[in-house]
Amino acid sequence: MSITLDQVTKRYQGSPVVNDVSLEVGEGEFYVLLGPSGSGKSTLLRAIAGLTGVDHGRIALHGNDVTHVSARQRGVGLVFQNYALFRHMTVGENIEFALKVRRMKAADRRERRKELLRLVALEGMDDRLPTQLSGGQQQRVAVARALAHKPPVLLLDEPFGALDAKIREELRRTIRQVQRELKITTVLVTHDQEEAFAMADRIGVMNLGRLLESGKPDELYARPATRFVATFLGAANLLLARQTEQGIRFGAAPVNARRVEKLDGGREQEVVAVLRPEEVELAPTRDNLRTNFIANGIVEEQVFTGAFERMRVRMADGAANAHIATPDMNGGSAPAALLDVTRTQHEQRLFPLALGQSVAIGVRRIHVLPTPLSSYTAYGSDEASCERLSQHPFLVELASRMKTRIIKRHEAPLVACDAPASAPVSGVAVIAAGQKTAEQLQWLLQNGAGEVLVLPAHSSPPQRVLIHWADDSARRSTLAVAASLLRHVAAEAVYVGILPEGTSGESQRPFGVRTLLDARSEAQAVHGLEMRTELRFGAAADELQRQLNESQDPMLILGVSDPAQLRSTFGALFTSGASYPMMIVYRPSKDTDGAGE
Amino acid sequence: MSFRQPSILPGFGLTLGFSTFFLSAIILVPLAALVMKTATMGWGDFIRVVTDPRALASYRLSFGASILAATLNSVFGFIIAWTLVRYEFPGRKIIDALIDMPFALPTAVSGIALTAVFAENGWIGQHLAPFGIKVAYTWIGVVVALTLIGLPFVVRSVQPAIAEVQRDLEDAAETLGAGRFTIFRRIVLPTVFPALATGFTLAFARAVGEYGSVIFIAGNLPMRTEITPLLIVIKLEQFDYKGAAALGFIMLTMSFVMLLSINLLQAWSRRRIVAGAR
Numbered sequence: 001m002s003i004t005l006d007q008v009t010k011r012y013q014g015s016p017v018v019n020d021v022s023l024e025v026g027e028g029e030f031y032v033l034l035g036p037s038g039s040g041k042s043t044l045l046r047a048i049a050g051l052t053g054v055d056h057g058r059i060a061l062h063g064n065d066v067t068h069v070s071a072r073q074r075g076v077g078l079v080f081q082n083y084a085l086f087r088h089m090t091v092g093e094n095i096e097f098a099l100k101v102r103r104m105k106a107a108d109r110r111e112r113r114k115e116l117l118r119l120v121a122l123e124g125m126d127d128r129l130p131t132q133l134s135g136g137q138q139q140r141v142a143v144a145r146a147l148a149h150k151p152p153v154l155l156l157d158e159p160f161g162a163l164d165a166k167i168r169e170e171l172r173r174t175i176r177q178v179q180r181e182l183k184i185t186t187v188l189v190t191h192d193q194e195e196a197f198a199m200a201d202r203i204g205v206m207n208l209g210r211l212l213e214s215g216k217p218d219e220l221y222a223r224p225a226t227r228f229v230a231t232f233l234g235a236a237n238l239l240l241a242r243q244t245e246q247g248i249r250f251g252a253a254p255v256n257a258r259r260v261e262k263l264d265g266g267r268e269q270e271v272v273a274v275l276r277p278e279e280v281e282l283a284p285t286r287d288n289l290r291t292n293f294i295a296n297g298i299v300e301e302q303v304f305t306g307a308f309e310r311m312r313v314r315m316a317d318g319a320a321n322a323h324i325a326t327p328d329m330n331g332g333s334a335p336a337a338l339l340d341v342t343r344t345q346h347e348q349r350l351f352p353l354a355l356g357q358s359v360a361i362g363v364r365r366i367h368v369l370p371t372p373l374s375s376y377t378a379y380g381s382d383e384a385s386c387e388r389l390s391q392h393p394f395l396v397e398l399a400s401r402m403k404t405r406i407i408k409r410h411e412a413p414l415v416a417c418d419a420p421a422s423a424p425v426s427g428v429a430v431i432a433a434g435q436k437t438a439e440q441l442q443w444l445l446q447n448g449a450g451e452v453l454v455l456p457a458h459s460s461p462p463q464r465v466l467i468h469w470a471d472d473s474a475r476r477s478t479l480a481v482a483a484s485l486l487r488h489v490a491a492e493a494v495y496v497g498i499l500p501e502g503t504s505g506e507s508q509r510p511f512g513v514r515t516l517l518d519a520r521s522e523a524q525a526v527h528g529l530e531m532r533t534e535l536r537f538g539a540a541a542d543e544l545q546r547q548l549n550e551s552q553d554p555m556l557i558l559g560v561s562d563p564a565q566l567r568s569t570f571g572a573l574f575t576s577g578a579s580y581p582m583m584i585v586y587r588p589s590k591d592t593d594g595a596g597e
Numbered sequence: 598m599s600f601r602q603p604s605i606l607p608g609f610g611l612t613l614g615f616s617t618f619f620l621s622a623i624i625l626v627p628l629a630a631l632v633m634k635t636a637t638m639g640w641g642d643f644i645r646v647v648t649d650p651r652a653l654a655s656y657r658l659s660f661g662a663s664i665l666a667a668t669l670n671s672v673f674g675f676i677i678a679w680t681l682v683r684y685e686f687p688g689r690k691i692i693d694a695l696i697d698m699p700f701a702l703p704t705a706v707s708g709i710a711l712t713a714v715f716a717e718n719g720w721i722g723q724h725l726a727p728f729g730i731k732v733a734y735t736w737i738g739v740v741v742a743l744t745l746i747g748l749p750f751v752v753r754s755v756q757p758a759i760a761e762v763q764r765d766l767e768d769a770a771e772t773l774g775a776g777r778f779t780i781f782r783r784i785v786l787p788t789v790f791p792a793l794a795t796g797f798t799l800a801f802a803r804a805v806g807e808y809g810s811v812i813f814i815a816g817n818l819p820m821r822t823e824i825t826p827l828l829i830v831i832k833l834e835q836f837d838y839k840g841a842a843a844l845g846f847i848m849l850t851m852s853f854v855m856l857l858s859i860n861l862l863q864a865w866s867r868r869r870i871v872a873g874a875r
Binding site (some may be wrong): 048051071075076078080086098146149151585 | 776
């Protein structure tokens with residue numbers, strides 16, 4: 001491997017800007033780090049170059065650990081957005097700078113300079129000053145300069161940011177050509193997904209300091225695992241659908257889905273579906289559709305963009321309920337119930353459309369996200385408490401980052417927890433922390449909840465998320481929830497493994513450590529979640545409580561396989577209304593499943 | 598980066614006219630008067646006055662001490678400016694404000710203060726005396742006074758230039774394998790040099806013309822610690838206006854030649870950075 005990052009973390013004033021990033025870039029690979037501004041991608045690049053130290057983790061170049069090696073010794077080739085050419089030196093002097101510092105002989109330097117200028121198609125420009133060149137030419141010089149000393153890897157930090165479209169495209173081609181010719185491992189940082197698609201062998205998408213997903217461009221586009229990647233790489237409509245025994249349903253209508261995972265415990269569940277604008281079919285009536293009908297709608301916006309027609313269609317009421325949100329160009333959210341649609345010219349000719357026209361909407365294919373967090377429902381015993389809870393800043397922020405919705409439901413039985421709920425619970429249930437949290441949790445779990453978020457009245461956004469599960473059968477689902485949640489929260493993740501007090505003997509310790517390593521590698525492999533691990537000995541509730549008290553702005557994710565565990569094992573956590581958010585995850589294990597129902 | 602280009606804005610004629618008038622009234626006319634006054638002397642008298650051993654000694658002290666003070670200021674002023682621009686530390690704002698104090702202080706006050714501190718029984722002077730170093734009433738005292746009043750010129754000239762050195766340039770040089778010293782010498786210094794030269798010039802010019810603070814600390818011993826401006830004042834007090842004008846003319850000429858050569862040096866170095874110089 002040319003570049004190996006292992007759990008690299010960089011904190012800035014306490015909060016992580018680069019959060020547990022692990023990554024391997026192969027020999028000669030062109031890797032693109034894609035993310036919005038502030039996602040930590042540039043910081044990560046600077047960390048690879050050695051210009052920024054890391055607080056945790058390891059960096060290796062070609063197998064050599066360089067974590068504590070200075071930028072000067074690492075000697076990577078780095079290209080900046082603003083070129084960073086030395087303006088008081090000529091083009092030739094700029095390119096020879098690295099060679100001169102290395103005391104290379106003048107004749108050799110000249111030869112290398114000629115070779116590099118030919119490579120970036122700037123022959124004969126040796127004696128110009130940078131200010132006499134165009135932006136595109138300056139960036140070519142910067143690339144040549146970065147390559148002069150034959151660096152182990154080439155790093156490009158938004159190199160096309162300051163250039164206009166035409167030159168950008170030309171320079172992209174040049175850089176790709178140079179990279180292929182030299183077979184040099186390259187990492188490029190950008191916020192432009194088109195650029196990422198155009199250049200990358202592989203793309204890694206970053207958000208909030210985490211590397212969310214990494215893969216070939218076409219795979220990431222077709223099968224994203226996270227909401228963020230689905231909506232950041234190309235346009236996407238996010239819909240709430242139901243996964244049933246018969247397949248994926250949107251309202252009552254079945255839809256075609258790419259590869260869906262098996263149902264957990266055979267229960268119906270709410271899922272998040274990605275519908276690409278080009279997978280939507282529009283027809284005059286339901287009967288004209290060649291695909292599965294999902295709703296009727298009205299054309300509300302229409303833009304002609306050359307090869308394609310882009311439009312927004314407002315879905316009729318019933319179906320609108322299932323639509324979450326569509327991110328617009330600025331990263332904000334458009335009002336719900338508007339579906340983004342793109343049509344080819346061929347489709348336009350077959351069925352010309354005008355504003356205000358009503359259409360039948362069909363779906364060719366959707367992709368179901370594996371995320372267990374679909375939507376939030378705020379529960380309270382009366383309307384006022386529901387309303388208050390649904391305005392909770394942390395909940396509002398989570399929902400808007402996840403581009404999902406918050407539903408309010410008031411259930412009188414929540415006070416005494418003695419009668420069944422009026423309707424089965426779906427999505428993530430949210431309750432306010434209080435004296436009766438334990439009873440309420442148990443009540444919700446018995447009424448069909450799989451995940452419950454407990455929010456204290458006042459809490460700052462969490463910086464450290466502790467993860468724990470009561471027994472191994474809760475591991476899988478807890479990790480899935482933790483992974484989904486942590487994509488939307490800029491916090492560090494720590495798995496706390498706890499062994500009973502008596503087991504601290506020599507024979508048990510390896511077992512405990514193996515559990516930790518298994519947990520970490522499963523989180524990484526299955527859910528793409530990087531987390532750290534800690535092993536403790538003692539009573540689970542006490543150890544967790546101690547850890548939580550020691551952390552600043554903590555959050556707890558707790559997995560159980562039996563609602564009774566909440567009171568028998570973790571009762572101590574709930575007695576004094578918690579001051580931090582908690583996410584309780586419950587999946588019945590196989591044997592209790594049969595006995596309970 | 599400053600581009601001096603002929604402007605396409607209107608009002609060129611008006612502003613040029615105003616500038617010419619203003620410069621004439623404030624600078625050229627008084628200087629012409631000085632030259633004319635000198636011209637009323639005969640050649641012989643003129644040569645005798647300006648080559649008087651006492652005058653020659655005063656030139657040496659005035660210009661020598663000024664160059665030394667400006668050089669000291671260039672080194673330490675650069676370091677101070679660098680610290681103020683590049684680092685965040687408590688009290689930075691206060692130090693930044695302190696820099697301007699020599700501007701505001703009446704020069705006589707700073708002269709008296711320096712004398713008190715550096716005299717043989719002063720706070721600093723008493724610790725230097727055992728080593729045989731005398732500051733007050735020697736040429737060293739002159740240099741100290743001139744350094745004090747010149748410091749803000751260097752710091753204020755260099756500060757914006759340092760702020761303009763992009764961190765990216767240093768980062769780029771570092772990844773290319775340059776050590777700290779190389780980065781400073783090959784990247785930072787060339788970029789800041791024109792501003793540093795400006796600061797040097799201003800500090801030097803100010804030092805040559807300084808009178809108030811020096812006369813207190815110098816002791817004013819003829820042939821030894823007497824600066825030219827003082828000699829001019831002495832001649833005035835003796836009603837030797839022509840002699841004073843002659844010395845003034847010599848100072849003017851020497852200062853002009855030195856300032857001009859520094860300006861030319863600066864223009865040459867700036868030309869390497871600004872486009873279209875070929």
